[in-house]
Amino acid sequence: MKVFKYGIYILITFLMLSCDEKPEPLQVEVFESSANGNKLTRLTEFSTAVEAVDVKIIPEEKFQTITGFGGSFTEASASLLNQMGKANRTGILEAYFGESGARYSLTRTHMNSCDFSLSNYSYAPVEGDIELKNFSIEEDKDDIIPMIKDAMALSKDGFKIISSPWTAPPWMKDNNDWRGGKLLPEYRATWAQFFSKYLDAYKEQGIGIWGFTVENEPLGNDNNWESMHFTAEEMTDFVQNDLGPTLEANGHDVKILGYDQNREHLKEWVDAMYANEETSKYYDGTAIHWYASTYEVFPDALQYAHDKAPDKHLIQTEACVDAEIPKWKEDAWYWKKEATDWGWDWAPEEDRHLHPKYAPVNRYARDIIGCLNNWVDGWIDWNMVLDKQGGPNWFKNWCVAPVIVDPNNDEVYFTPIYYVLSHFSRFIRPGAKRIGFESSDSNLLVTVAENLDGSIAVILFNEGNVGKSVRLTLGESNVVIAINAQAIQTIIIK
Template identity: 75%
Template sequence: MKLIYKLKTALILTVLLSACTQEKLELEVYETSANGNQLDPITDFSTKSTDDRIVLLPNQEFQTITGFGGSFTEASAHLLNQLGPENRKKVVEAYFGSKGAKYSLTRTHMNSCDFSVSNYSYAEVEDDKELEHFTIQEDKDDIIPFIKEAMEASEEGFKILASPWTAPPWMKDNKDWRGGKLLPEYYDTWALFFSKYVNAYASEGIDIWGFTVENEPLGNDNNWESMHYTPEEMTYFVQNYLGPKLESDGHDVKILGYDQNREHLKEWVDEMFKTEATSKYYDGTAIHWYASTFEIFPEALQYAHDKSPNKYLIQSEACVDAEIPKWRDDLWYWSKEATDWGWDWAPEEDKHLHPKYAPVNRYARDIIGCLNNWVDGWIDWNMVLDKQGGPNWFKNWCVAPVIVDPEKDEVYFTPIYYAMSHFSRFIRPNAIRIGFTNTDDDLMVTAAKNPDGTIAVVVFNEGESPKDFELALGEKTQMISISAQAIQTLVIQPTPTN
């Protein structure tokens, strides 16, 4: 009995000694929450005991991150032109400055889109097959100054992905801005259009990193600018016209195929990456999120990655659509009151994919879900909209992370802005997503190791109660408390080497 007693005593002492000598994980914690935190530093760590653990596995490596960001639309740039100099600079710095979201991957539209003030093309002169009258003059009043100011604010720079919504009507079979298809006799001209766009922007000091071939090639019910392709038609155009033209003109730009919702992803990547010849000029695939307000379609994302594991898989557009923004009402963005286009218009068999939702929840769920299923870049839609959710020539109102009132020269940074910043600010280009284990199914988690050695962990608690968990990296641990309805980014500094 004495021996057993001594063994028990020794075991207790060993456990206590281990607990006392266990190293604490040194980290910074930032939180955005429904209770009012806006990327605020958290310094009071939990002391509660819990069985819930997130264990980081830095030796498990997945995709390399391309970046995060938003889009330079004419609507956003037009609104910035109406703000006073102080607020204009405030918005640009908030997105691109060293103390802001530090956007690293962006998008813009070639020719007009629904978030333009009116319809326009860089090739307005009909039957100008050599595009002798090609001009980006339309962009010089708004989009180009916006991009240049962002370039000045950004210390590390950012990539630009450009997308056409449509070719000019004279190149299409229906002679309209909306719907229709590119006529085969203009395939050469349309490929030349992309090449001239790269040159024109380069002459303004702006490098174009990549293209998507067509925004939403399945169309939008002919509501605003669009042009239709089948997977076979797009691949034929890329393989025989666009890819060879950009190559022969010496343009080192990426080409991403598809560029629409994930539920049709399989049929597109099957065609794009069918053979070595079909995939030669494709650098990857672009996707949108509008098929559901909650479903991320992980099987489709996994399938697309497996089909082309060494190519990009980039979320190129997302927004709270079919909504007029709520002005200075932070709680609305955390409330399950928003509806999307599918609330009214989805087929009956798809209605379940479009329930009411909280905007912040949708962003956090989707970005984390995308990252954990091989997506390497995530781009939001408009960076700035007004209180109506425009301007938009079709009145297709949407929400942006930053809402402005140009008449009063006022700016509102919505909770979506802070939600985006949790990823864009702390997970940098060329970071590598790493593995982890998580015992709490109610917490969503993703993690990445940055080029500077820091590890960024993003945790999302959608629930209405705060939670405690232990974060572990090797032998080091730290107890953390996350608020109800909150996003946290935890930044772990690299261990010094002797």
């Protein structure tokens, strides 16, 4: 009997001690980029307010698997790198692909020329060459291919490449022009073989292509630069009866992504692409751009596209600060709502409200977070490197890149956009799962992903002019940190 009482005493004492024990605080690493000058800076001390925003992580809620983040290999970017000194060339590529940098994992390039090429060109320039006997990627061997190979050498984990044509050779089109027009029916088989030839040619260079988009901006771009038009039904018919079977017959294991333009027309495209099993067969996913608005993510359209094909990719393949000449070494501009886009001047009246002035940093951070929270599994920026004019670009279609260079003086400027992109690409790795969260403040943008190594990346964006305290909770543990005004943070929970 005494032993029994003694056992009860030990049990009660243990329970009392257990009740008094407090959960260990969350162990976190915090990295911030902000308007006050932080650039992916690791923070260890925080000045916190009494009232904190509550952000609760819900790891049992799982969403899409992440394919990756990155930017694009263009002839413009590659030609500029060729003009830089060896140290700066290597430094830029290390900053994008190296372990000390952004660790880009998903990229894009153009098949044939685009507006960010130095001139118009095609790999099949000989008219009537339906067997593509003269097919050659020689044009890419001076710039794009060396840039990709140098990036591959620096990337520990490697990266995927999506290739996109802006147009077929003019001789395959009904208007015999680089701009606009449609693919002639008699060249559908030849154009499908063109994709296969491209895969073989790049493989010979030691470069694997992970995926294709069928056509960049098939709705056109007012015929300003290289383009070729498809309706949703025409593209699906080409993929179903020509491109898919050709790549399959030639033994190519490559992803095919449809659409590849702005989100406001997404519903009509996925309706055609995924109408039934036959139309869906060769599509591996849908590609989108962001140019329909400077602030709107179009969450309903993204959710609809996911629901239509929940087992397919949904990848943002192009975004940039368009219709602007870069501001050189002027960080403050990238945080201010002074930028305008093409729609500021040219949007139809009913769409003008979608194109107000915006802060470039805000546009990037809001869009990537909004995309992730609405099933997008990959996000790709446009040019990696441009010059102080926003080119080179044969059409003089000036834009901004995360890295701006002055090749004449061998100078490099990493804009705040570079650091915003790094908050995602460096810390959310391929294979990660987006997971659930609850936040008490809708003005603090949040997204959360769990990496394959078990680490959790929490991205916070505070675009307001007042700093915030944040209580981050996972299970029974929490930690209180602070985020500055106009700041983006990545919080890593080991």
